[in-house]
Amino acid sequence: MEVRARAPGKIILAGEHAVVHGSAAVAASIALYTSVSLRFPSPSDNDDTLTLHLMDVGLDFSWPVRRIKEVLPDSVNSIASSPTTCSPETVKLIATLVEEHTIPEAKTGIASGVIAFLWLYTSIQGNKPATVTVSSELPLGSGLGSSAAFCVSLSGALLALSDSAKIDSSQEGWVTFGEKEQQLANKWAFEGEKIIHGKPSGIDNTVSTFGNLIKFKSGALTCIKSSMILKMLITNTKVGRNTKALVAGVSERKNRHPDAMTSVFNAVESISNELTSIIQSSSDDDLAALEKEKRVEELMEMNQGLLQCMGVSHASIETVLQTTSKHKLTSKLTGAGGGGCVLTLLPALLPATVIDKVIEELEHCGFQCFIAEIGGNGLEICFDGQS
Ligand SMILES: Nc1ncnc2c1ncn2[C@@H]1O[C@H](COP(=O)(O)OP(=O)(O)OP(=O)(O)O)[C@@H](O)[C@H]1O
Numbered sequence: 001m002e003v004r005a006r007a008p009g010k011i012i013l014a015g016e017h018a019v020v021h022g023s024a025a026v027a028a029s030i031a032l033y034t035s036v037s038l039r040f041p042s043p044s045d046n047d048d049t050l051t052l053h054l055m056d057v058g059l060d061f062s063w064p065v066r067r068i069k070e071v072l073p074d075s076v077n078s079i080a081s082s083p084t085t086c087s088p089e090t091v092k093l094i095a096t097l098v099e100e101h102t103i104p105e106a107k108t109g110i111a112s113g114v115i116a117f118l119w120l121y122t123s124i125q126g127n128k129p130a131t132v133t134v135s136s137e138l139p140l141g142s143g144l145g146s147s148a149a150f151c152v153s154l155s156g157a158l159l160a161l162s163d164s165a166k167i168d169s170s171q172e173g174w175v176t177f178g179e180k181e182q183q184l185a186n187k188w189a190f191e192g193e194k195i196i197h198g199k200p201s202g203i204d205n206t207v208s209t210f211g212n213l214i215k216f217k218s219g220a221l222t223c224i225k226s227s228m229i230l231k232m233l234i235t236n237t238k239v240g241r242n243t244k245a246l247v248a249g250v251s252e253r254k255n256r257h258p259d260a261m262t263s264v265f266n267a268v269e270s271i272s273n274e275l276t277s278i279i280q281s282s283s284d285d286d287l288a289a290l291e292k293e294k295r296v297e298e299l300m301e302m303n304q305g306l307l308q309c310m311g312v313s314h315a316s317i318e319t320v321l322q323t324t325s326k327h328k329l330t331s332k333l334t335g336a337g338g339g340g341c342v343l344t345l346l347p348a349l350l351p352a353t354v355i356d357k358v359i360e361e362l363e364h365c366g367f368q369c370f371i372a373e374i375g376g377n378g379l380e381i382c383f384d385g386q387s
Pocket residue numbers: 034054055056057109110111112113114134135136139140141142143144145146147148150196197204241242243244334335336337
């Protein structure tokens with residue numbers, strides 16, 4: 001029996017970090033996916049191992065299921081319908097399973113993803129042997145929600161072959177879960193994100209599960225219907241960073257300066273709310289459309305300034321800001337910052353020659369640029385092995 005699941009990455013248009021502290025944020029899915037395939041061996045395969053292939057980092061992990069039972073005796077019972085937080089003690093136990101494999105020094109960040117995998121796998125599928133393969137079109141650890149896409153696609157595949165999700169496996173091509181199953185996959189993915197991020201807001205797994213353009217605040221999402229073309233250039237500075245450390249850094253700054261940081265988070269909330277109304281408002285003529293673009297640019301600039309206040313910008317991000325501003329374009333970091341990706345709004349009437357020139361200059365700095373489609377599908381499942 002085999003199933004595949006895929007889940008998209010995301011960009012945050014406004015509100016990263018502040019959203020962890022209760023402010024609203026605006027995010028959109030992008031058409032770059034992480035895919036997971038899950039296959040249970042047939043009895044004749046005589047295979048008693050759980051194997052994980054991580055194609056993007058070229059690492060393979062494999063455990064005899066009796067070893068998993070030894071370390072995690074509770075994993076004999078699946079708790080698929082009740083998303084549960086992995087306790088710090090269980091994280092430590094799972095880490096011993098991960099440490100049985102050698103992870104090269106440069107890839108140690110992968111360990112938290114493997115721990116999240118083992119928690120989701122054993123909670124949803126118990127102790128069955130299986131082969132799980134993960135591959136992604138997203139750059140890992142760059143602010144485009146690779147950890148969420150990993151957790152959502154994994155939860156989707158695991159639930160699709162569990163008794164907790166009712167889904168017709170005879171359907172062909174990519175299909176979406178029903179609302180109840182989507183909610184369940186999203187909740188499990190959030191539990192995985194907690195292992196990777198420490199204190200996630202839930203915005204990344206939510207937009208990856210449901211797709212589209214959303215406003216998110218304190219765990220609740222509102223779908224946004226955009227009435228304007230939002231074309232974003234994404235620049236990957238290729239400076240590696242870790243969301244968990246950046247989120248913890250902002251919390252420490254908040255502990256040191258509670259009043260000032262609360263004001264910063266409140267300002268971000270106003271930016272997200274204003275951005276939402278601008279994106280949704282209808283524009284009667286080209287002038288109004290142009291005016292809306294200018295306002296979005298101004299809000300992006302203000303949000304970037306506040307992210308600098310939070311201490312999550314980086315020299316490489318500043319280089320992108322300076323390079324794009326020479327062409328009168330506005331940029332802001334997206335995701336956790338500290339390197340990673342930067343968004344630049346490409347106005348609807350911007351000549352293609354200018355876009356080419358900006359990309360050339362950014363790539364000359366060693367960055368990688370791409371334009372991704374915004375606001376597409378969320379989590380999807382495929383049973384037929386064809387699509
Ligand atoms: N395709 C993948 N294969 C293996 N591990 C992955 C994959 N995608 C994500 N991960 C896990 O997620 C971690 C990166 O998550 P992190 O939250 O730091 O960055 P991000 O999600 O890309 O950015 P952001 O959270 O700012 O949007 C990796 O170190 C790894 O543990």
